[in-house]
Amino acid sequence: MDGGQAQRLKIARIRAGYGDATAAARRFGWTIPTYLAHENGSRGFSVERAQAYATAFKVSALWLLTGEGSPASNVRIPVSGYVGAGAVIYPVDDSTGPGGIEEVDLPPGVYGDYTAFKVRGDSNYPAYRNNEIIFVRKDGGPPQEYLNRECVLRTEDGRRLLKTLTPGSKRDHFTLISFNAPPMLDERVEWAAPVEWTRKP
Numbered sequence: 604m605d606g607g608q609a610q611r612l613k614i615a616r617i618r619a620g621y622g623d624a625t626a627a628a629r630r631f632g633w634t635i636p637t638y639l640a641h642e643n644g645s646r647g648f649s650v651e652r653a654q655a656y657a658t659a660f661k662v663s664a665l666w667l668l669t670g671e672g673s674p675a676s677n678v679r680i681p682v683s684g685y686v687g688a689g690a691v692i693y694p695v696d697d698s699t700g701p702g703g704i705e706e707v708d709l710p711p712g713v714y715g716d717y718t719a720f721k722v723r724g725d726s727n728y729p730a731y732r733n734n735e736i737i738f739v740r741k742d743g744g745p746p747q748e749y750l751n752r753e754c755v756l757r758t759e760d761g762r763r764l765l766k767t768l769t770p771g772s773k774r775d776h777f778t779l780i781s782f783n784a785p786p787m788l789d790e791r792v793e794w795a796a797p798v799e800w801t802r803k804p
Contacts, residue, residue: 609644611667612656615674616642619660631659679706682719684763686737688726690781692755692763707736710800716741717799720755720765727765730782734804737765743796746777752797759791768795 613624621627628638633655640646641656648656650668657664662674682704684694695704707719722735731737739755746756746768753767756779764787766779771789779787 606644607670608647608668609642611670611674612642612648615656615660615662615667618662618674621660627659631655679708680717680719681706682721682736684720685723686720686727686731686765687723689784690727690765692720692765693723694763707802710738710802726783727781728783731765731801732803736802736804737798738800738802739796739798741796743794746792746795749795749797754795754797756795757793759793765798768792 616624616627619627621630624639624642625635627633628635637646641648641652650664653664653667657667663672666672666674682695684692685704686692704721709717717738718741720737720739722731722733722737725733737755743755746754749768751767751769753765755763755765756768757763764779764781766781766787769778769780771777773789775791776789777792779790779792
């Protein structure tokens with residue numbers, strides 16, 4: 604049990620505007636006895652649970668778990684490439700170094716392994732504007748899990764794209780759609796990760 608965790612959770616709830624712990628649990632669909640146990644310190648909570656609380660209360664999950672940083676502190680991650688014309692992703696080259704193009708903060712309360720891409724130019728307008736930052740989880744998964752969602756994806760021949768995944772005309776093939784480019788029909792996709800957030804410049 605970690606009394607510091609419990610105290611930080613209570614602080615986060617109150618700062619988020621929820622004066623009553625039971626009301627907060629109801630608002631977010633959490634099991635009330637479990638949440639109360641987490642907040643009164645009789646039970647600790649996991650990384651996954653900390654992420655859920657941090658997202659709801661708009662604080663740093665790392666701060667909730669460990670007390671590191673401040674409630675509003677964010678994790679910084681490198682921008683790993685550009686999104687250019689036709690929603691093609693251009694990864695940074697080796698000369699850029701491990702820090703990528705630049706570093707950006709994850710959105711408040713987010714905890715996990717994410718990567719970011721920067722929109723370059725106006726070829727993707729109005730879906731995306733120049734210098735917007737797109738965030739996706741690194742783990743991703745099979746493309747079948749993300750039909751009709753906008754994803755960063757990798758095709759069988761190694762291209763990386765930002766497209767909406769829709770079913771193709773053949774099994775294990777997909778039609779890839781973006782705003783200002785013709786549909787790409789019956790592509791084989793190895794991996795996809797849905798866009799989680801977009802940050803405006």
